[in-house]
Amino acid sequence: MTPITFSLATCECVLASDLDSCYKLTANHLIAMDETAKPLRIPPEMAIYAEKHEIFDLVQTLVTNLMVDKPEDPIQYLIVLLKRGSVEVPRVMLLGPPASGKRTVARKLCEHTQVIHITDSNILQEDTDLTKEALQYKAKQQEIPVDLWIKLIQQRLSKIDCVRRGWVLEGIPQTREEALSLQEAGVAPNHVVLLEAPDAVLIERSQGKRIDPVTGDVYHVTFIWPEDKEVVQRLERQKTVSEEQLVAQLMQHHREVHALRKTYRNCLKGIDADQPHVDVFDQVCCGELLEAVSADVTNMGELIKPYLESGQQVPDSMVLQILTERLSRLDCTTRGWVLHGFPRDLEQAEKLQESNFIPSRVFFLEMTDDVAIERVTLRSIDPVTGEKYHSLYKPAPSPEVQTRLQFNPKDSEAQLLRQLKEYWANASSLQDLYPEAVHINADQDPHTVFESLESRLVGRLQNDA
Known part of the structure; x- marks a missing residue:
């Protein structure tokens, strides 16, 4: 040759x-x-x-x-x-009107995916000639010219951390002009998430914001309140604009949002932000790996999308193909991986082994059906605060909260019994395949279960070393 x-x-x-x-x-x-x-x-x-x-x-x-x-x-x-090993990294634009929860979702998304969180404020913290030029406009209370702003964004995204790990742009772009300029500059996202909520809800949220001066995390007196008492004590009232100024900002957003939708229509996903922040985040990351694949314009994404949209189970062959591709990436090969709830049956386990992905440790969390039914069917969520409750273990703190609690239809006893029946039908064959698996009593408090898992993992790692 x-x-x-x-x-x-x-x-x-x-x-x-x-x-x-x-x-x-x-x-x-x-x-x-x-x-x-x-x-x-x-x-x-x-x-x-x-x-x-x-x-x-x-x-x-x-x-x-x-x-x-x-x-x-x-x-x-x-x-x-x-x-x-894979040239595709997350490139996400998280857009939405003021007070829609962009900061909270962006922070959780970056923690979840280990990508770089980019905001207009941290872009201006860079020590470069471009940044100094931009700060001169800010000092004069003038708008930074769009061409200079785009260069600043390009400069930040070209750094090695963004190249290696990917990025989430929070609230960028805000206008059609910025969006088109970013496109011309070659800044192309994989996904664009647009948070949406009624103006009345956004105005109410804006007035109740509190900020943690240590971490920069944003909370709300009604919707998101920290559990840590130390955090509560140091919260500060965030400097907010007046209602008239906020209305003006919302009007500006409404003028631009149609053009932003059109610009990113091929990769745009709209999400209702008028719900608990945990539900918003779950929808941003919904379905985890499978949803991420279906959002991509690939043959596999197009094939599994009908299953996800109809609620049907994705065929094993497709799941294995997606899973083996993910486990082959550098982060999994160097840092390891944890599969939760997979494999579900002997056939899946054998195919996983055939793909040469052999777990170093297998855990079976065990409890009786009665305990499982008690745990699942009695749990609920407060749609206002996003707080999760349980009728026995964590009841609602007041009659007012109790009346507004909602139950997930997937937590019904009939649905759970079907899942338990399927689990027990496959449990023995999986246990035979993994004879060295560790069995943990899950009918204990979460901390005790975690300590049991941790002790066995640490022991195994020390023996391997």
């Missing part, structure tokens, strides 16, 4: 900081070619091999990321992408 070589001009083209430079280098390279040189003949087997191993897609994705992020050190940037 004839070896393939790349000229210096070709490498320079790939590492160029923008498309114009790339085009110019390519043109100069073509002009400089020796007209008498024999053309390079690439055997057809090479194209077949590249197609089979998705090399064309890899190169396209690498070059796309390179042109979008325009890193200061392009070679190191490409090395990081290739070492990660």
Whole structure:
């Protein structure tokens, strides 16, 4: 097979900081070619091999990321992408009107996914010439020009932490002009989440905000209140705008939101923010891995979407394909993984082993059906505060809260009995497959169960070492 070589001009083209430079280098390279040189003949087997191993897609994705992020050190940037094993990282825009809960959801999302949280304030904390120029406008109480603002965003997103781990842009962009400018600059999100709520609810939320000066976490006297008494004592009333100013901001948002929807229509997901913050977050991260796949415009995403939308169980073959791809990523191979509730039966367990994903420790949490029924069917949630209660273990603190509690239909006794029947039908075969599994009595308080799990994990890790 004839070896393939790349000229210096070709490498320079790939590492160029923008498309114009790339085009110019390519043109100069073509002009400089020796007209008498024999053309390079690439055997057809090479194209077949590249197609089979998705090399064309890899190169396209690498070059796309390179042109979008325009890193200061392009070679190191490409090395990081290739070492990660997957060039796709979370790129999320979290949008919504004032007081819709963007900060709370963004913080939880970043904690959940380990991506970088980007806000307009921390962008301006960078010590660069661009930041100093922008702060001069702020000092004069003037708007930062859009072109300068876009450069600041690009500058932050091109840093290695965002490249390596991904990012969540909170409240950016706010206008159609910003959105279009970001698109022109190549800042392209994987997902755009738009929080929505009635103006009356947003005005009420705005007036009750409290902030923790230590962590910067935002709370609310009605909707989100911390359980830690120390946090409660140090909460401060957040500097809020007047109701008239807030109404003006909401009107501005309404003027821009249609254009933002149109700009990001291919990756936009609208979420009702007029519900407990835990439910909002669950919908942002709904379905975890399967939902993330279905949101992507891929063959697998399109295949599983009908199952998720109809509430049907996704076929094992699809689940295994998605799961093995996720467990093959660098974070799982270097840090390890925990599978919760999977495999559910012997067939799934055997297929997982065939894929060479062998757990180092298996735990069975055990309790009687009566205890499970008691735990599940008596739990409820306060739709105002998002607080979870249980009729026996954690009853509502007042008759007012008790009257507004809601029960999830999935927690009905009939539904739970069906799940228990399925579990016990497969439990013995799974226990036979994992004879060294550890059985933990789950009919104890959560702290005791956690300590039992932790002690056995630590012991196993020490023995392995």
